[in-house]
Amino acid sequence: MTTHHARISPTAKLAAFLRAETDIPYCRQIADMCDAEEVSRTFDPGFIANHRAYIELRFKSLNAFIHRLGFRQVLEFAGGVAPRGLILSEDPSMLIVETDLPELLEEKRLIVKALIPLSERTNYHLHSANVLQSEEVWNAAGLFEREPITVVHEGLLQFLTPSERKQFAGNIRSLLKVFGGAWITSDVVIQESFERFYPETKQASTLKRVTEVTGRSIAEDAFIDWEAATSFFKEEGFAVERFKQIDFVPEMRSRVFEPQVLERIEYEEVWVMRLIN
Template sequence: MAYFFAGTFMETPSNRDFNSISPSAKGLLYLKGHTTLPYAREAVALLAEPEPFPADPEKVARYWARIVHFEQRYRSIDQLLQPIAIKNIIEISAGFSFRGLTMAADPSVYYIDTDLTEIIATKKAFIAQLHPDPLAGHLDIEALNALDEAAFRSLTARFPPGPVAIVNEGLLMYLDTAEKQQLCGIIRRILQQSGGYWITADIYIREDPEVAGKMYRNDALMQFLEAHRIEEKKFSSFEAAESFFEDMGFVIDEVAQPNHSLISSLPKFMETLTAAQKEKMKQVRRTRATWRLRLAD
């Protein structure tokens, strides 16, 4: 079997070993495999290994909460992308999301799917097995460090004339303030040239210290986030996040509103909760948002 990516030809071995996927990326893929997100279950099946599903009831509830979180995050981007009807789309830090593969079924779409080199190499092999047939639209799968402006611009230069949508799910919380400013400058200059929007599902607000302390105990994923100092890299508040983007030359064009009917994993999560836990959920503070940003006038 063979596949074409951005003008290059690659052979895809039938016995491709996907065990090289990093534990964090693999863990997120397992979570998405419990949803109806495009190609997620099929990609998990390619791993051909059992999922480390927790046995403890409390951990099961936490596991399903994460599934809901990541499904909602993914779908919130679609909610803000669909109404603007832009056909030139670049996704940065896409991970094992298959939004590009899904959208490239439209012949008018030119989608560039990017992440770091080690992720992209595996993702190409995934997609070659998930969709070996030619696509109606155009899909490029490319390695990109989003802070490399020259490389970023070389990719967006491939688009035909028209506005560009830049989308991302999980990137800003890994960047410190200076790196966030650098990324904003790159995106601002690209949109000044092409027009369009930046849709980011990465507006994360710091947890209360007491809550964060409980989250990081005895939890491999949270310990991974703690090791990368994720909590301190989040915004202090939504107001602070809005002010930051305004300083960088952006304004909020639209905020994604929760639509529980879109979340396929929500009923299963609710089944794991007691009546008291369901009542407590009503008091949970919102700590993430998805914004569609445009350039300030």
């Protein structure tokens, strides 16, 4: 399983490259440390220009939503080299557990150590876990008190096949049964969004590149439509609420973007799942 999923890491590095130009703390240093620019050269420049604002919005809207929920414990799956745990753990009342596959997590640990003295940040933990292995997921959650948690991931669900999504949802369901809390993500992608945001000429080459790099066909495995996505979560025992990402990062509205970038950032959503009692 691991070798299969560890291939996803170049997309994590691409996201790191896209975040480097933003005002999100730590991102410039992280991009330099993990050779993110080198990975970015293998993707279409048009794709990169159009994705930068989207990646910034995605990250910021999820952090804003974590604050809105107000739960003190956060479990991030497939954290990649994003600085979410670094940023959130600056608040000593928060307890952050960040997970990824072992290879990528070791790279992350080296990066974090270069940025902060980890021994002083006792509320920030890096834990290796494959999201499909319930034992590994529970080990990561073993650091939490029996209080509500926010489960978060960004850029993970798209890379899971439909059957893997079911497994993953089952693991989160079992966590929320014990701790309470909510599951939030920016990862609910429907097939229409590929048609809209990857124009025909570029679409084939970019998606082909993502498939080559990850071994995953994200367009084929996307939910057919919003209804299909909602019913997936319902069937797994969750009530769904949907929000526009841009409403949580309103300052991005005042910036000047290309029309297609603007369309994209007005379109993207945060989904919040809670257990149906």
